[in-house]
Amino acid sequence: MPPETLMPAESRSPGPAAAARTAPLLLLTSLYLAQGLPYGFFTQALPVLMRENGASLKAISATALLFIPWALKFLWAPLVDHVGTRRSWILPIQFVAAIGAALLALIDPARGFLAVFAAVFAFNVLAAVQDVATDGMAVRLLDAQARGLGNGIQVGAYRIGMVLGGGLLLWVYAKLGWVAMCLGMSALLALTCVPVLLYREASDGAARKARPPLPVLAAGWLPRLRLPGMLALLALVCAYKFGDAMTSSLVGPMLKDAHWSTEEIAIVKGTLGSIMSLVGAAAGGWLAFRLGRRRALFGCGIAQALSLLLYVVAAGAPDDRALVWSACITEHLFGGMATVALFTLMMDASDPEHAGTDYTLLACAVLVAQGLAAFTAAAIGDAYGYVATFTAALVFSALGCLLLIAALDRRLGPARLDEVWKR
Known part of the structure; x- marks a missing residue:
């Protein structure tokens, strides 16, 4: 376990122990919230917008195919585990997602949803990679005692992100329109970058020196x-x-x-x-x-x-x-x-x-x-x-x-x- 692993409270003074437990939990809260935001928007708000613009129910149901990256994320999980640090994966993904949400404001959904579908697929690829890195970070950050609380945060923060993405953003759309909604999602995603910026991941140089070649990593899930x-x-x-x-x-x-x-x-x-x-x-x-x-x-x-x-x-x-x-x-x-x-x-x-x-x-x-x-x-x-x-x-x-x-x-x-x- 790295130095930032949550240690039993008995091994530290109360003040540092409380701080050491709180910081990782806040970090994980922001990361799982960031996953739920676009997922909530694309699964709950987007179907409403598509129907409003005349899309058929079959066309709406076909968007489920755009979530295939979540089912295939085990394919790139070994790369995320052994190439770079988990922070070096998460931080760029968070920034790209925030920028991508802002760029969605340039699209006019009334003229068709092809560009929106491409964005949905891209967001799912990013989120599926981020999820692998985040889950790996959680395993290393949390000791056995803290994992129950950590997983409560995982499910809870993801749900809150879905509520914000599928409820709040849809309300913003109804009141202020498409551009304001996209910029709102971008702002929320940008806020989730702050805890990642403040986080300093412990070096794992030995593991990186022993990293298998990329062809081996491509099937690294089989072992x-x-x-x-x-x-x-x-x-x-x-x-x-x-x-x-x-x-x-x-x-x-x-x-x-x-x-x-x-x-x-x-x-x-x-x-x-x-x-x-x-x-x-x-x-x-x-x-x-x-x-x-x-x-x-x-x-x-x-x-x-x-x-x-x-x-x-x-x-x-x-x-x-x-x-x-x-x-x-x-x-x-x-x-x-x-x-x-x-x-x-x-x-x-x-x-x-x-x-x-x-x-x-x-x-x-x-x-x-x-x-x-x-x-x-x-x-x-x-x-x-x-x-x-x-x-x-x-x-x-x-x-x-x-x-x-x-x-x-x-x-x-x-x-x-x-x-x-x-x-």
Whole structure:
């Protein structure tokens, strides 16, 4: 671990210890917020703007292809881990993103969205590279005790960035227009550069001297994938979030089929869901910090599964607003808690010398699980309806939690987890 790693409070005087813990957490807050800003804009505000300018629903849905860099980020993760420092990757990316957002003001969306689509793809490439560097930095900055809080910040700050990007910026657009909105996003991204400018990363000269040649780094994720226990953990991570991801993918269509307005769906899934996810992220981070990994993962995982029971009931009465709102509040709260507990475990499993690569492989597994879960939910939903789908999601969620706990109790994951599993 480098000198800036968070050390136990007992080893320092209270003042320096508090400062040493606060500074890295503020840094990580700014970095994950910077990721959420453009993502929130492009996934929540942009579809509204496209529809306003006459784009078809098919054209809007096709923008999902522009987020492919997030699924492929494991390909360049070894380069980020071993070429330069993580700060040397993050800082230029932050500045380029801020400048790119300002340049968007020169585009007139009324004349077509081709240039905007190119910008979306470019932003996703930048954010996917920044994410690898940021996750690697987080693994090295946070000790085992602080990772629960760090992952609570990861999820929470990203959500806040999404709310700012998809809510605040859309409001600015409605009041002041496209140019003001783009300049506003640029200003917010520029502000997130400040903590990075103030951060001084410890030198890791030995690692850079031992850096493999670039052709080896291009496939450097393969040796990490072959580590004992890594494939098992990838499967367990997928299983843990599979049921919850099934539910999330079908809530919107269920409400639309029940003739909820778009505004109502936006409020319940966007605003209310984001707020409760933030609360859940904070609670999950605290639980991972106070209870340890096993108890936090088990408790949050079972709570996540049981929360889906409300959606089973709501699927039979989707016109009951109070019931649907209760289901949304409960699922986002406990889903956020389980997500943070899981991300903390993923960070524990990551080797600090290959932190970006290890964590990225596990994060990409979560993305794959979400895609498979959405496909599974759609197939069950088409054949048997929403009640059967949410019931299956509940069962998958509970089994996934129990499977992860049982497997790690038998030490089937990476050896690094032995240090933290039953604390």
